[in-house]
Amino acid sequence: MNTQERLNIRINQLIELADNVLRTERRGTGSFSTSYVDNEQFNAFKNASLSFILNLFDKDHPYYENFTNSCNRATPYDAKAGRGILTSIKTEIEQGWLNTIRGLVTAEIFTDFIEMAEHLLNENYKDASAVMIGSVLEEHLRQLCTKNGIDITSEKGGKQIPKKADLLNAELTKATIYNKLDQKNVTAWLDLRNKAAHGKYGEYTKEQVELMLQSVIDFMTRNSI
Numbered sequence: 001m002n003t004q005e006r007l008n009i010r011i012n013q014l015i016e017l018a019d020n021v022l023r024t025e026r027r028g029t030g031s032f033s034t035s036y037v038d039n040e041q042f043n044a045f046k047n048a049s050l051s052f053i054l055n056l057f058d059k060d061h062p063y064y065e066n067f068t069n070s071c072n073r074a075t076p077y078d079a080k081a082g083r084g085i086l087t088s089i090k091t092e093i094e095q096g097w098l099n100t101i102r103g104l105v106t107a108e109i110f111t112d113f114i115e116m117a118e119h120l121l122n123e124n125y126k127d128a129s130a131v132m133i134g135s136v137l138e139e140h141l142r143q144l145c146t147k148n149g150i151d152i153t154s155e156k157g158g159k160q161i162p163k164k165a166d167l168l169n170a171e172l173t174k175a176t177i178y179n180k181l182d183q184k185n186v187t188a189w190l191d192l193r194n195k196a197a198h199g200k201y202g203e204y205t206k207e208q209v210e211l212m213l214q215s216v217i218d219f220m221t222r223n224s225i
Contacts, residue, residue: 005149007056011090014052017045018083025076035076042074049082053089063089117213126206127196129213134193137186137216138165141172143225148177165190178223189216 024038049071053064063085071082113136120129145152150171153160163171166187173183189212195203 007093014049015086018079021045021079037074037076037079039074046071126209127201130193130196130209133213133216137189140220141165141168147225
C-alpha cells in the first residue's frame with residue numbers, strides 16, 4: 001500500500017467519524033435551545049482530525065487554522081464545518097495536488113543543496129560535495145517513488161524499513177518511470193557517493209564529481225517530482 005492509498009483510507013475514516021458524530025444530533029430542552037451532538041464522539045473526531053491535518057501539513061497551514069477555529073463546540077454546525085474541511089483535503093489528495101505542492105517545496109530545498117554542493121566543489125571539497133549530491137539524488141528517488149505510487153518502505157519484523165536507494169532505482173526502472181540507461185547512471189552516481197562517504201577518496205576525481213553534479217541536475221530535471 002502506497003502513501004496516497006494510506007492517506008485516502010485515513011481521510012475516509014475521519015469523514016466517517018464526522019458522519020457518526022452527526023448521527024448523534026439532539027435538540028436541547030427549552031424554547032431557545034440549540035442542537036448538540038455527543039460530546040465524547042465529537043472530541044474523538046476533532047482530536048483525530050487535528051492530528052491528521054498537523055502531520056499532513058503543519059500548524060500554520062490554513063486547513064489546520066480553519067479546523068481549529070471552526071470545529072470547537074459539540075454542535076452539528078461545528079461538526080459539519082470540520083467535515084467540510086476534511087472533504088476539501090480529500091479532494092486535494094485524490095487529485096494529486098498534495099504531491100504537486102510538496103514537489104515544488106522539495107524542488108526549492110533540492111536547489112539549495114545543489115548550490116551548496118557546487119560551492120563545495122568550487123572550493124575543492126570534492127568529497128563533501130559528492131556526499132551531498134548523492135544524498136539529494138537518493139531523496140529525489142524517494143520522492144519519485146511516492147509520486148508514482150511505489151512504496152519506499154518494506155515490512156520486516158512487523159516494522160516499516162526504508163528501502164535502499166539501489167532497490168528504489170530498480171523499482172522505478174521496472175515501472176518505466178525512466179529507462180535502463182538512467183538506471184545504470186544512477187547506480188554509478190550512488191557508487192561514487194558511497195566511496196566518498198566511506199573515505200575512499202582516491203578512487204574518484206574532482207572532474208568525476210563535477211560530471212556527476214551536472215548529470216544529476218539533468219536527471220532530476222527530466223524526471224521531475
